[in-house]
Amino acid sequence: MYAIIVGGGKVGYYLAKEMLSEMHEVLIIEQDSAKCERIAEELGDIVLRGDGCEAATMEAAGFGRADMVIAVTGDDEDNLICCQVAKAMFSVPRTIARLNNPKNQDIFRLLGIDTTVSATAAILAQIEQELPTHPVLHLLKLHHGLELIDIKVPSGAGVSGKRVKELLLPHGAMIVLVIGDDGAPKHTSPETAIQAGDDILAVTPTENEDALRTILTQP
Amino acid sequence: MKVVIMGCGRVGATLAAMLSEEGHDVMVLDTRADAFRRLPQGFKGKRHVGNGIDQDVLARIGVGEADAFVAVTQGDNRNVMATQMAKHIFGVKRTLCRIYDPIREEIYRDLGLETISPTIVGAKLLHERLLHTKEPA
Numbered sequence: 053m054y055a056i057i058v059g060g061g062k063v064g065y066y067l068a069k070e071m072l073s074e075m076h077e078v079l080i081i082e083q084d085s086a087k088c089e090r091i092a093e094e095l096g097d098i099v100l101r102g103d104g105c106e107a108a109t110m111e112a113a114g115f116g117r118a119d120m121v122i123a124v125t126g127d128d129e130d131n132l133i134c135c136q137v138a139k140a141m142f143s144v145p146r147t148i149a150r151l152n153n154p155k156n157q158d159i160f161r162l163l164g165i166d167t168t169v170s171a172t173a174a175i176l177a178q179i180e181q182e183l184p185t186h187p188v189l190h191l192l193k194l195h196h197g198l199e200l201i202d203i204k205v206p207s208g209a210g211v212s213g214k215r216v217k218e219l220l221l222p223h224g225a226m227i228v229l230v231i232g233d234d235g236a237p238k239h240t241s242p243e244t245a246i247q248a249g250d251d252i253l254a255v256t257p258t259e260n261e262d263a264l265r266t267i268l269t270q271p
Numbered sequence: 272m273k274v275v276i277m278g279c280g281r282v283g284a285t286l287a288a289m290l291s292e293e294g295h296d297v298m299v300l301d302t303r304a305d306a307f308r309r310l311p312q313g314f315k316g317k318r319h320v321g322n323g324i325d326q327d328v329l330a331r332i333g334v335g336e337a338d339a340f341v342a343v344t345q346g347d348n349r350n351v352m353a354t355q356m357a358k359h360i361f362g363v364k365r366t367l368c369r370i371y372d373p374i375r376e377e378i379y380r381d382l383g384l385e386t387i388s389p390t391i392v393g394a395k396l397l398h399e400r401l402l403h404t405k406e407p408a
Binding site: 105106107127128129130132133136137140141155156159162163259 | 326327330346347349351352356359360372374378381382
């Protein structure tokens, strides 16, 4: 398999090293000449100096026969454009982009990038799972920009004592299940009363997540 | 018309001043506050320090309510990304994107963006002037 890695920083370097050891053909594109020299010294002649979004460089790198393009620079805009051009101009079958800002996941998907990877999102997911007091757990990304989240109602929250139907939820948000402090799920209807300590499972458009959290957690 | 201009360089600042002078509601966005020095004295539009490829920033300045979005930062890729966000996430009806690199410009024009390449426009103007107009007396 021929993989082109755009960005010769730490991520690109170690990725290339691993893939080389698995006998893949790898090329790194990097703009900085000092980084290029270091990579060439340690990994051999597998680096091309240039701009991975520039058509001439992409041509020289052989994007046309690449099975995979992996854009791992420190700038999301460069990773996005590299992958988009790889698809539009060179019909690369698989594009993978590193995200620095995890919120860019949706726009990257919308614009046709096959896979996105965000260290920030991965670490956040770990923290959320290991700290049960974290107010919002991201459970699942659904289609159409919706997600399923779990919000813990803190003590002293204004919604405590209210019924589901009395809540002023943001547009498109819906409460699907209330789980009591004791871990028992409640049959959830518009009449269900919310208590402090409840876990509320809700479906919401991603852009209204903050608003929903505010409503369910503010005093 | 409500217009958001991303990038307060020479072109961004000049366009902002022109539109504002004509009575349009203009918001200029730049990552550096000192870029706003290029705006004329008495500029009536709004200024905002922030990164136009950050969705939170675009949401905060109300890009969703803008009639038009113009991306004129120094970075082609930044302009392309911000324009696509304005168009596809925030549903801005009219978006204009400056792309210096003519090849990238063609690609994104084919992908449905309204683009301008100053490289092509500038070269054509110079070519026209050189070959088809007389030297001024």
